Amino acid sequence: MRPTHLGPIYRGLQLDAKVNARLSLFGITKRFPGVLANDNVSFEVKPGAIHALLGENGAGKSTLVKMIYGIMQPDGGEIRWNGERMTVSNPKAARKLGIGMVFQHFSLFEALTVLENIALGMDAKIPARDLENRIRQVMTQYGLMLDPHRIVSTLSVGERQRIEIVRALLLNPKLLIMDEPTSVLTPQEVEQLFVVLRKLAAEGCSILYISHKLHEIKALCETATILRGGKLVDTCDPRTETSRSMAEKMIGGGLKDIKKVDGRTFGAERLVVRGLNVPKDGHFGVALKDISFSVRAGEIFGIAGVAGNGQNPLLLALSGEEIVAEGSAIAVDGEAMGQLAAKKRRLKGMASVPEERNGHAAVPDFTLAENTVLTARDRLGMVNGGLINEGKARTYAGEVIAAFAVKAQGPRSLAGSLSGGNLQKFIMGREILQKPSVLVVSQPTWGVDAGAAAAIHQSLVDLAAAGSAIVVISQDLDELLSLSDTLAVINEGRLSRPMAVKDADIEQIGLLMGGIHGDPTAEVGHLSEELAHAHQA
Amino acid sequence: MRIKLEKRAEPSRLMLVVTPIVSVIATMLVGILVFDALGIDGVRAVVDIFLTPLLASYKWQDVAMKAAPLIIIALGLSVGNRANVWNIGAEGQYIIGALAAAGVGIAAGGAGGGIIMLAMVLAGMVGGTAWAAVPAVLKTRFAVNEILSSLMLTYVALQVLGYLVGGPWKDPNGKNFPATAPLLPEQSLPILFPGTTVHLGVAVAIVLPFIFWLVMSRSIFGYQIRVVGAAPHAARHGGFDANQTIWLSMLIGGGMAGLAGALEFAGALKTINLGFPSGYGFTAIIVSFLGRLHPIGCLIAGIVLAVTYVGGQVAQTTVHIPNATAGIFQALMLFFILASDILVRYRVRIVSGTAQAVRGQ
Numbered sequence: 001m002r003p004t005h006l007g008p009i010y011r012g013l014q015l016d017a018k019v020n021a022r023l024s025l026f027g028i029t030k031r032f033p034g035v036l037a038n039d040n041v042s043f044e045v046k047p048g049a050i051h052a053l054l055g056e057n058g059a060g061k062s063t064l065v066k067m068i069y070g071i072m073q074p075d076g077g078e079i080r081w082n083g084e085r086m087t088v089s090n091p092k093a094a095r096k097l098g099i100g101m102v103f104q105h106f107s108l109f110e111a112l113t114v115l116e117n118i119a120l121g122m123d124a125k126i127p128a129r130d131l132e133n134r135i136r137q138v139m140t141q142y143g144l145m146l147d148p149h150r151i152v153s154t155l156s157v158g159e160r161q162r163i164e165i166v167r168a169l170l171l172n173p174k175l176l177i178m179d180e181p182t183s184v185l186t187p188q189e190v191e192q193l194f195v196v197l198r199k200l201a202a203e204g205c206s207i208l209y210i211s212h213k214l215h216e217i218k219a220l221c222e223t224a225t226i227l228r229g230g231k232l233v234d235t236c237d238p239r240t241e242t243s244r245s246m247a248e249k250m251i252g253g254g255l256k257d258i259k260k261v262d263g264r265t266f267g268a269e270r271l272v273v274r275g276l277n278v279p280k281d282g283h284f285g286v287a288l289k290d291i292s293f294s295v296r297a298g299e300i301f302g303i304a305g306v307a308g309n310g311q312n313p314l315l316l317a318l319s320g321e322e323i324v325a326e327g328s329a330i331a332v333d334g335e336a337m338g339q340l341a342a343k344k345r346r347l348k349g350m351a352s353v354p355e356e357r358n359g360h361a362a363v364p365d366f367t368l369a370e371n372t373v374l375t376a377r378d379r380l381g382m383v384n385g386g387l388i389n390e391g392k393a394r395t396y397a398g399e400v401i402a403a404f405a406v407k408a409q410g411p412r413s414l415a416g417s418l419s420g421g422n423l424q425k426f427i428m429g430r431e432i433l434q435k436p437s438v439l440v441v442s443q444p445t446w447g448v449d450a451g452a453a454a455a456i457h458q459s460l461v462d463l464a465a466a467g468s469a470i471v472v473i474s475q476d477l478d479e480l481l482s483l484s485d486t487l488a489v490i491n492e493g494r495l496s497r498p499m500a501v502k503d504a505d506i507e508q509i510g511l512l513m514g515g516i517h518g519d520p521t522a523e524v525g526h527l528s529e530e531l532a533h534a535h536q537a
Numbered sequence: 538m539r540i541k542l543e544k545r546a547e548p549s550r551l552m553l554v555v556t557p558i559v560s561v562i563a564t565m566l567v568g569i570l571v572f573d574a575l576g577i578d579g580v581r582a583v584v585d586i587f588l589t590p591l592l593a594s595y596k597w598q599d600v601a602m603k604a605a606p607l608i609i610i611a612l613g614l615s616v617g618n619r620a621n622v623w624n625i626g627a628e629g630q631y632i633i634g635a636l637a638a639a640g641v642g643i644a645a646g647g648a649g650g651g652i653i654m655l656a657m658v659l660a661g662m663v664g665g666t667a668w669a670a671v672p673a674v675l676k677t678r679f680a681v682n683e684i685l686s687s688l689m690l691t692y693v694a695l696q697v698l699g700y701l702v703g704g705p706w707k708d709p710n711g712k713n714f715p716a717t718a719p720l721l722p723e724q725s726l727p728i729l730f731p732g733t734t735v736h737l738g739v740a741v742a743i744v745l746p747f748i749f750w751l752v753m754s755r756s757i758f759g760y761q762i763r764v765v766g767a768a769p770h771a772a773r774h775g776g777f778d779a780n781q782t783i784w785l786s787m788l789i790g791g792g793m794a795g796l797a798g799a800l801e802f803a804g805a806l807k808t809i810n811l812g813f814p815s816g817y818g819f820t821a822i823i824v825s826f827l828g829r830l831h832p833i834g835c836l837i838a839g840i841v842l843a844v845t846y847v848g849g850q851v852a853q854t855t856v857h858i859p860n861a862t863a864g865i866f867q868a869l870m871l872f873f874i875l876a877s878d879i880l881v882r883y884r885v886r887i888v889s890g891t892a893q894a895v896r897g898q
Contacts, residue, residue: 033545321773343776352774360770366763373760374775383757390755 020083022047022206023068023175027077030063037063039230040077045175045223050197050207052217052238055227056250056449057420061210064227065177068208069101070094092123100168101177106160110153117152118167138169142196156514157306158189165196175206182216184307184475187510194220212250213478214243228252251450258457258482261465266485267297270469271350271438276329276338278313278322280493286310288317291495293488295438295469300460302484303473303495306513310493311442311473312355318440318471319352320345332438347378351436353427355443355473357420361427364416368408369397371415372430379434396433404429405455421452428456432463439463442473457483477509489513542883552881557827557834560873561587561841564866572858582856586848586866598733599847600840602805605742606631606797608839610821612749613793615830617786619753620765624787626672626687627794628818629694630665634795635802636701637664639717639809642724643706649723657724658799665795666788668694673787677780683787695814702809716810726804738800742839749832762786794818820846823871842867 021044030038038060045051055061066072068079070088079086081097088094091101108117119131126134135148144162152160161181168176178197182190197207197220211217217224217238224238226249234249272294280287288310295301305311316322317330320342324330327339332350340348354360362371372393377383382392397411404425408418415423424444431439444460445453460483464470473490474480480487480501487504489496489512496512565583572579590596610627617624624630638661645653671690675681703715711718726737753759765772765782773779797817802809824842828834849863 319774320776341776341778342774346776354770354774356770359768360774363764363768363771365767370760373757374764374771377757386756386758388755388757388760 021045021080022049022082023208024080024083025064025068025077026080028064028067028074028079029076030060030067030072031075032063036230038067038074041227041230041232042077043225043232043235045206045208047174047206048201048204049223050201050209050221052221052224053208053210053227054212054214054217054224054246054250056212057447058229058449059227059250060230061227062179063230065101065179065208065210068094068175069099069177095123095171095173098172098174099177100171100173100175102161102164102168102179102181104180104183106164108152108160108163111151113149113151114146114155114163115148117163118148118170121167122170134170135166138166142169142199143192144196157184157308158186158192158514161185161189161193169200173205175208176200177208177210179210180212181209182211182213186306186513187477187506188514190216214238214246217246218243226250247450253451258454258461260461264298264465264485266299267467269294270297270333271295271471272331272334273318274329274331275326276314276317276324277326278317278324281313286313286493288313288493291490291493293495293498295471295486297467297469298464299486300464300470300472300484301498302480302487302501303471303490304477304480304487304509304513305473305475305490307475309491311475311490313493314490315352315354315440315442315473318350319354320350343378346375346436349437351375351431351434351439353431353439353441353444355446357423357427358416362415362423364414366415367397367412368401368406368415368418368426369393369411371426372396372400376430376434396430400426400429400433403433404459419449421448424448425452425455428459432459435466436468438469438471440471440473443475444472445474445476445479453479477506477513481506539887541886542879543886544883545881549881553829556877556881557829557838557874560827560870560877563873564869567869568866577858578856582852582858582862585852585855586845586863588848589851590844590847596847596851598735599850600843601735601739602843603846604839604843605739606801606817607821607824607842608742608836609738609745609797609800610794610818611824611828611835611839612745612832613790614821614825615828615832615835616749616753616762617790618766618825619830620762620782620786621769622676622783622786622790623684624669624672624687624790625684625822626669626689626691626818627790627821628814628816629687629691630668630791630794631798631801631818632691632694632698632814633668634661634665634798635809635813636698636798637661637795638799638802639706639720642720642803643717645724647721649721653724654726654803657803658796661795661799661802662792663795665791665793665798667791668795669787669791673784676787677783683783687787691818698809698813699811702811706809708808714810717808720803720807724803725807726800734805736800736804738797738804741796741800743836746832746836749835753832758785794821820867823867827870827874842870845870 024044026042028038028041041064053061053064063072067074068088070090070093079088086097088097109120115128115132115135118135119128132148139146144166146159146162152163181193185193201207209217209221221238224236224246225232226234226236226246228250233252236246238246274292276288276291278288286309291314293301303311313322317324320340323341324338328336330337332348335348337345337348337350358364363374369390370393373382373388376396380392380396382389394411400406401408401411406418406426406429407422408426418426428444444456448456460470460472472480472484481504484501486498487501487509488498489509491512565587568583569579572582590600610631614624614627638657641657641660668690669687672683672686675686676683699715702717706717708716708718729735729737729740753762761772761777761782764775765777765779769779806813820842824835824838827841828838845863845866849860852858852862853860
């Protein structure tokens, strides 16, 4: 049972420095083949605290919480729960202790209802009616509005996350682990989530909050543990730090700003999309409806939106992986592209980089040289009489490695042996050095360390400055606000009216991202001051 | 205590080459144990099956004759397997290839010579290709699983063979046996070494792997096949058509099987009867995997499997075990190679501690 009535006492205890920590880690070490994922990490989480675990991708955050939740076992060190040494042998044991976890990727059955999904995930078998009552009780208690009988496929990402939170709360957790919970939410949904988390913490539940979004951590957490390369580098109070100071601790160096030339002007329209319609693929796919926008030479056009609102079909339609019924719906420099396949579009100067690096933008089992053949073979003449000119491919791969400071042994390295950031730099370089007239990229810095992200952003700005038209599809609103000149929001396969980023209103963008899916009962009138401020910072 | 499979960071390249050899050795050892347990001299059986054909020079021509169709069919299948296109019907394509070659020979009447022989061989390839085109159409147009359709067509091919050799093509002088008339000497493939049965088809089987090697590693076509197999989404991103890849790899598999059928007919057997299909099309699947889908690997693996065929016949007379024993060894080999594939990609870890709930101290 959750000791709700003990809430204030817990809060009082939290002020006492001598109080037992809810969770303490001592010298946790975890080694994977070739990597030390966690190196002697020690910290503790107090009862009722919202504790941030901060770090770049690959810093070891996920590995650490997987050990707390019993998915993996540490190679060294110990975990203490309320002062007692524990071996958490599996997630079921963790839940029994009172540790709940909400994952970044949900495990829900789209065709089932909310109630059915929750029932499937319960360790104990509870009659459906009792379970429904308990679900309704938890939902009312925390203001998580959701009809238990709705089918999951009709829910927005934010609503789906609520199912996972309810599922965790039904077990009366003493510690709730949230892994990157806001990466798929609109700003309004983030604010609603924070209300729930604060309420939980006030009742004595500790929260371990994993994120790399600094403004959120500043707004929510009172302690932050920062990891870098598997090591704990600092534990600080985010309320007294600046976003920049925390970012620098995270990456272990100074941050680079994007260099944009002031007072840039745009040339003629290079990419014109008019009335693009794509029927939905499969039962749970998203159809694209009447998408229209244009991008001028030198312009970076951002497309924001919550994942799963048509970004993938849009990229496939623009890249030519899917042929469009209406050939004139997509035009580059006045020439219709819709009916052309990917190979022909590339020859005409239209390049693209999909979101998934491994297995879509690149072949992990192939060398970097072989990976250049994938998209550069025709424009750079790497194939003569049906035979691949391997020398040319190696030379080009070498040029990309040098120009984009890709950390790799050379053109013969396997693509799969590169880190995410380095492979992404290589893929971006492979397209950019072909000097495309139009470049469409999706999630260019997803899962990429800050250093590589800055380099990728700069290369996009430079390509635009050279006269290309660029489309950036991203879920990271901060990235789009700093990178693009013009911004539109995609929701349910429809694209909003484009707006200039300099006059963009974050609140309005958030509303567009929520679209008609947004919860009408929720307070969407205004964003909290702190969050709005943090976004501008 | 639990046993866990843990993915290796990078599979060892050396192991990819070593494991097929280990598989063959493991097959021999298990064979010795099994036969000893059955009261048969296991060492003798294994020596006869695996070593006698290699050590006795008078068996070499048999090995070469058996290896040739296996290698040729396996080369074609490897192309498809690389692209994750699973043609299980090479046996049927092999039969249709042989029938097509026989049909051209019959149509030519008494005429012979190089042109007719070439026409027969080409007809064999066309026949095998056409037979493989059926699963390709079904797969690309109606998403029918090619494993089922290609396999089932093998039985259709058997019926076609039965009809032709028992009906229109039956040898009038054949005492009413269902078989075609023996091929005229001027329509038979030339013998490479006088006094042996080694025919031109064996030379084809030695040359083709090197051509396939060149095409698969250097050409854009080989690249397309490899990228479709390794990462189908990346292939689409690179502008390679998935359906085109299915078509090409099915047709090549069928063409090679048809070629093998035509060569076997015109070079070795010179008649088609109900016993013509001898399972080369199925054994070639093992050859293809034992050879790691690599053309040169197929060349070596084809010889190894041919050795077990010939050795099976030797063991029949020496230790009196049935010919089907060779099939058991071939199957053991496939199991070992598939099992070792797992160990190349994963490591086995024994995890201590049972799945008990929470342990406090």
